Amino acid sequence: MATLEIQALELQIGEKLVCRNLNLCIQENERWGLLGKNGAGKTTLLHSLLGLRPITSGHILIDGKELAKLPRMELAAKIGILFQQGLSTLPATVFETVMLGRHPHVQSLLRDNPADVAIAHKALAAFDLDALSDREIDTLSGGELQRLSLAMLVAQTPQIFLLDEPSNHLDVAFQVKLLSILEQKISEQSACLLMATHDINLAARFCDRIILLKDEGEFLIGERDEILNEENLSAAYNCPIKSLSGEGRTLFYPL
Amino acid sequence: MNPIANHRPRDFFLISNKQFLLFALLSILAIISILLSLLSGSVDISVSQLLNNLFHAENNLQTQVLQEIRIPRTIAAFTTGGLLALSGVIMQVLLRNPLADPYILGISGGAAVGALSAILLGLSGLWLSNAAFFGALLSILLVFGIANKFGNWSVTRLLLTGVVVSAGWGAVINILLTTSSTNNVQSMLFWLMGDLSQSRVGLAHFGLLVLGLAGGLMLSRSLNVLIRGELVAASLGIDVRALRLILYFSASVFTATAVTIAGSVGFVGLIVPHMLRLMGARDHRLLIPCSILLGGSFLVIADSLARTIIAPQQLPVGVVTAIIGVPAFIIILRTTIRK
Numbered sequence: 336m337a338t339l340e341i342q343a344l345e346l347q348i349g350e351k352l353v354c355r356n357l358n359l360c361i362q363e364n365e366r367w368g369l370l371g372k373n374g375a376g377k378t379t380l381l382h383s384l385l386g387l388r389p390i391t392s393g394h395i396l397i398d399g400k401e402l403a404k405l406p407r408m409e410l411a412a413k414i415g416i417l418f419q420q421g422l423s424t425l426p427a428t429v430f431e432t433v434m435l436g437r438h439p440h441v442q443s444l445l446r447d448n449p450a451d452v453a454i455a456h457k458a459l460a461a462f463d464l465d466a467l468s469d470r471e472i473d474t475l476s477g478g479e480l481q482r483l484s485l486a487m488l489v490a491q492t493p494q495i496f497l498l499d500e501p502s503n504h505l506d507v508a509f510q511v512k513l514l515s516i517l518e519q520k521i522s523e524q525s526a527c528l529l530m531a532t533h534d535i536n537l538a539a540r541f542c543d544r545i546i547l548l549k550d551e552g553e554f555l556i557g558e559r560d561e562i563l564n565e566e567n568l569s570a571a572y573n574c575p576i577k578s579l580s581g582e583g584r585t586l587f588y589p590l
Numbered sequence: 591m592n593p594i595a596n597h598r599p600r601d602f603f604l605i606s607n608k609q610f611l612l613f614a615l616l617s618i619l620a621i622i623s624i625l626l627s628l629l630s631g632s633v634d635i636s637v638s639q640l641l642n643n644l645f646h647a648e649n650n651l652q653t654q655v656l657q658e659i660r661i662p663r664t665i666a667a668f669t670t671g672g673l674l675a676l677s678g679v680i681m682q683v684l685l686r687n688p689l690a691d692p693y694i695l696g697i698s699g700g701a702a703v704g705a706l707s708a709i710l711l712g713l714s715g716l717w718l719s720n721a722a723f724f725g726a727l728l729s730i731l732l733v734f735g736i737a738n739k740f741g742n743w744s745v746t747r748l749l750l751t752g753v754v755v756s757a758g759w760g761a762v763i764n765i766l767l768t769t770s771s772t773n774n775v776q777s778m779l780f781w782l783m784g785d786l787s788q789s790r791v792g793l794a795h796f797g798l799l800v801l802g803l804a805g806g807l808m809l810s811r812s813l814n815v816l817i818r819g820e821l822v823a824a825s826l827g828i829d830v831r832a833l834r835l836i837l838y839f840s841a842s843v844f845t846a847t848a849v850t851i852a853g854s855v856g857f858v859g860l861i862v863p864h865m866l867r868l869m870g871a872r873d874h875r876l877l878i879p880c881s882i883l884l885g886g887s888f889l890v891i892a893d894s895l896a897r898t899i900i901a902p903q904q905l906p907v908g909v910v911t912a913i914i915g916v917p918a919f920i921i922i923l924r925t926t927i928r929k
Binding site: 382385387407408409410411412415416418420422423425426427428431432435436438439441444445491 | 686688807808810811814815817818819821822824825826827828829867872873875
């Protein structure tokens with residue numbers, strides 16, 4: 336079971352209001368997309384859901400328990416995040432890095448548990464990184480680093496996935512692969528997911544519910560097909576956006 | 591080749607055989623360096639005499655030299671080197687900066703002002719050590735107080751504060767040097783370069799090193815995570831604020847202690863962690879014990895050379911650490927093939 340509940344959330348960055356009176360409940364097997372223009376506060380919102388930055392008012396509940404009252408390790412075992420800024424590339428190997436994802440689960444002080452090692456290797460293999468296991472991370476390409484960050488998150492085996500621009504640096508094949516891996520992890524781990532993205536079509540393809548941030552703390556929230564339309568998107572991005580339907584899909588593109 | 595089999599952890603705590611080998615070699619180096627230090631000096635002591643004296647004390651010159659001069663000095667050198675290397679590792683994680691060393695936040699500057707003032711006042715021995723320690727403590731609190739104001743304790747702010755406070759201490763040191771008598775300047779320069787000939791080391795100093803090793807190992811996994819960035823660490827369950835406070839104060843106390851024993855011996859705290867990282871020890875579970883071993887051995891060897899190269903005169907050990915450290919580091923940098 337995994338739920339992330341937000342009650343009457345108000346969030347501010349300096350003078351800028353990100354959202355006011357945001358209420359939602361993300362439940363098991365749900366996939367939520369977080370859209371909004373640059374600087375709308377998508378990253379800020381994701382970070383606040385992990386307690387990485389203070390909220391102005393409201394409540395964030397994880398499985399019904401107040402976020403601030405949960406022990407950090409317990410929280411980290413439950414919620415994982417993919418950051419938009421990649422990993423710092425101070426020297427380490429790919430394998431050493433993916434093992435860090437196991438940190439919230441590690442029991443022994445010094446030894447690596449074979450079960451953790453196996454999980455880390457499976458996560459690497461899922462993103463086709465197993466052959467690079469011994470490589471230095473500062474020799475990786477942008478796409479490989481992004482896949483490594485994703486593998487680290489998968490190795491963390493969270494029940495709530497928060498992703499900030501997961502498709503950054505990924506070619507189309509890996510974007511599709513990423514979605515299928517996430518889909519599989521969500522069903523295996525009875526997890527749920529919230530991804531912030533600038534790629535409307537990625538969200539339209541993968542997410543079943545959408546939060547669309549607008550100016551002045553306003554937002555739209557609901558089923559994908561209710562929210563994603565030309566009118567809402569054009570208003571939110573302050574740019575005319577058209578849609579094109581075919582083969583059971585709708586594609587959005589700016590004019 | 592199956593990558594999973596490749597990484598199966600062995601029965602010991604370390605991750606791979608290659609890394610265990612590094613630890614084993616450094617342990618041997620430590621033993622050799624200590625023996626070398628005990629055997630070198632103006633009084634000839636053979637290996638058999640050494641072993642005899644270590645296990646049953648006899649009342650002769652060799653015993654006296656060993657017990658009163660060489661053993662304490664070797665312990666002082668090893669403790670200082672170990673503390674500096676440990677502090678260097680911690681500072682590099684705390685500041686996430688490869689150029690960080692134990693002195694970057696101004697601790698040695700504060701200690702130097704304390705020590706030089708004591709020399710100026712004609713104090714020596716324990717008073718000199720106390721003055722140095724007091725100066726270091728003052729600097730630790732000063733930097734923390736300034737950097738911590740307004741609750742914004744960012745890496746950049748801490749680093750800038752440390753560098754600026756260091757520069758301030760540097761100015762005071764120069765004033766003290768230029769206004770002192772030639773006689774005092776000689777002792778002051780020895781202190782500034784790092785010198786073990788006047789050092790007194792007690793069990794407490796060595797105990798601190800052991801404590802540092804234990805604490806460092808306990809925090810080593812967290813250090814592995816913190817070095818990837820503060821946000822990453824916080825998202826993986828680490829109390830970043832508390833950890834950074836622990837790191838700042840522990841590294842400061844290790845540095846202050848080292849500086850109190852031997853003055854500001856340069857180079858060990860910067861170079862030893864980097865050498866080991868280049869040799870593959872990035873995991874702090876391995877890097878911390880290895881740094882203590884290599885830092886300790888390095889200073890023991892440097893000190894043995896410092897007191898024998900131009901005997902009966904002694905060189906400040908800080909000069910020797912740079913003379914052997916620079917080429918050693920360049921060789922390792924050039925021979926390490928990156929994958």
